[in-house]
Amino acid sequence: MKNRPNEISKRERDCLITLEEESPRDFPMRLHQIAVSLKVKPPTALSVIRRLEKKGLAESRDGMVILTESGMRVAKSILLVHRTYEALLCQSGVSENSACYDAAEVDYIIPADDARLILKKIGNPKVCPHGKPIPEEE
Amino acid sequence: MKNRPNEISKRERDCLITLEEESPRDFPMRLHQIAVSLKVKPPTALSVIRRLEKKGLAESRDGMVILTESGMRVAKSILLVHRTYEALLCQSGVSENSACYDAAEVDYIIPADDARLILKKIGNPKVCPHGKPIPEEE
DNA sequence: TCATACATTAGTATCACACTAATGTTATTA
DNA sequence: TAATAACATTAGTGTGATACTAATGTATGA
Structure with a gap:
C-alpha cells in the first residue's frame, strides 16, 4: 500500500x-x-x-x-503509543516479550490521540512494562 | 515492507x-x-x-x-480483532466513527490471541459499538 | 603512503498498488 | 438473430518500499 x-x-x-x-x-x-x-x-x-x-x-x-526536531517529535509520539499499547497488553496478560514485539507492529500506525485515551483508561501508568517512561506531552 | x-x-x-x-x-x-x-x-x-x-x-x-474455508477463518479473526479494538477505543472515549476507521488500520496486524486477552480485560462485551457480534471461537 | 573501513552510486530484483487500453465473453434486447 | 451493453481479463506502464551485489570514492590511522 x-x-x-x-x-x-x-x-x-x-x-x-x-x-x-x-x-x-x-x-x-x-x-x-x-x-x-x-x-x-x-x-x-x-x-x-x-x-x-x-x-x-x-x-x-x-x-x-x-x-531533526520533527523527527524527534515523531519518534516520541511512536514511543508514547508503543509503551501505552505494551502496558495494555501486559495488563491483559500478554508476556513482556510478545507485548514489545506486537507493539512495534502497530505503534507507528495508531494515532497518538487514541493512545492517550487508552493510557487514561488503563490507569495512567508512568512507565511501560520494561520500566521506561511513557512520554507525557507531544 | x-x-x-x-x-x-x-x-x-x-x-x-x-x-x-x-x-x-x-x-x-x-x-x-x-x-x-x-x-x-x-x-x-x-x-x-x-x-x-x-x-x-x-x-x-x-x-x-x-x-475459501481458510479465507472465512481469517476474515472472522480480523473481525474479532476489529470489534474488540473498536470496543476498547469507544470505552476509552474515542468516537464511534474514528474507532471504526482506526481499527481497520490495525485489525489485520494485531494477533487474535492478543485481542482475546484485551477483550477479557475490557469486560467481555458481546457486541462492538455498532452492535455487531464479536466472534467467539476461531 | 598504504590499507582499511566506511559511504555512496549504479544496477537489479521483487512485491503491492493502481491505472489505461485493448480484447474476450456473455447475456439481454431490439 | 444480430447488435449492444456489461463485465472480465490481459497486457502494458508506472510508482514506491524493500533489499541485494558490485563497483567506486574518501578519509583516517598505522
Missing part, C-alpha cells in the same frame, strides 16, 4: 526509533551502525535514511545521521 | 472483509462489485483477488469470487 503523506513505513519507524534510542543527545549516528541495528546492508539503510530526509525527519552528511 | 508468508496487506484485508460482509452465505460476489466496494478499477481488484487466491483465501472463476 502506498503510504499516505506524512505516513511512515515499518522500516522508517525502526530507523527513527533506533536513532532516538541509540544516538546520544544531539550526536549523530553512523550509517554503518544504523545498518547493523536494522539488520540490513548499508545501501539499504541509506535508502531508508534518504526517505526520512525527504520527509524532513532526519539529516545526514557523510554517513553521520541525526534526527 | 514485503509481507511475510501468511501475512496480508491492507487491500487484501479490505477485500476479505468486503467478501465476508457483503456476499450472502456461500454465494459468490462479482468482481465488479468488489471493485466498487474497494473504490478501485476492476483490473486492480482482480490483482488483489489473485493474491488472495495464491494464499488460498479466495477462489474465483469468471469474475465470481468466494472465500
Whole structure:
C-alpha cells in the first residue's frame, strides 16, 4: 500500500526509533551502525535514511545521521503509543516479550490521540512494562 | 515492507472483509462489485483477488469470487480483532466513527490471541459499538 | 603512503498498488 | 438473430518500499 503523506513505513519507524534510542543527545549516528541495528546492508539503510530526509525527519552528511526536531517529535509520539499499547497488553496478560514485539507492529500506525485515551483508561501508568517512561506531552 | 508468508496487506484485508460482509452465505460476489466496494478499477481488484487466491483465501472463476474455508477463518479473526479494538477505543472515549476507521488500520496486524486477552480485560462485551457480534471461537 | 573501513552510486530484483487500453465473453434486447 | 451493453481479463506502464551485489570514492590511522 502506498503510504499516505506524512505516513511512515515499518522500516522508517525502526530507523527513527533506533536513532532516538541509540544516538546520544544531539550526536549523530553512523550509517554503518544504523545498518547493523536494522539488520540490513548499508545501501539499504541509506535508502531508508534518504526517505526520512525527504520527509524532513532526519539529516545526514557523510554517513553521520541525526534526527531533526520533527523527527524527534515523531519518534516520541511512536514511543508514547508503543509503551501505552505494551502496558495494555501486559495488563491483559500478554508476556513482556510478545507485548514489545506486537507493539512495534502497530505503534507507528495508531494515532497518538487514541493512545492517550487508552493510557487514561488503563490507569495512567508512568512507565511501560520494561520500566521506561511513557512520554507525557507531544 | 514485503509481507511475510501468511501475512496480508491492507487491500487484501479490505477485500476479505468486503467478501465476508457483503456476499450472502456461500454465494459468490462479482468482481465488479468488489471493485466498487474497494473504490478501485476492476483490473486492480482482480490483482488483489489473485493474491488472495495464491494464499488460498479466495477462489474465483469468471469474475465470481468466494472465500475459501481458510479465507472465512481469517476474515472472522480480523473481525474479532476489529470489534474488540473498536470496543476498547469507544470505552476509552474515542468516537464511534474514528474507532471504526482506526481499527481497520490495525485489525489485520494485531494477533487474535492478543485481542482475546484485551477483550477479557475490557469486560467481555458481546457486541462492538455498532452492535455487531464479536466472534467467539476461531 | 598504504590499507582499511566506511559511504555512496549504479544496477537489479521483487512485491503491492493502481491505472489505461485493448480484447474476450456473455447475456439481454431490439 | 444480430447488435449492444456489461463485465472480465490481459497486457502494458508506472510508482514506491524493500533489499541485494558490485563497483567506486574518501578519509583516517598505522
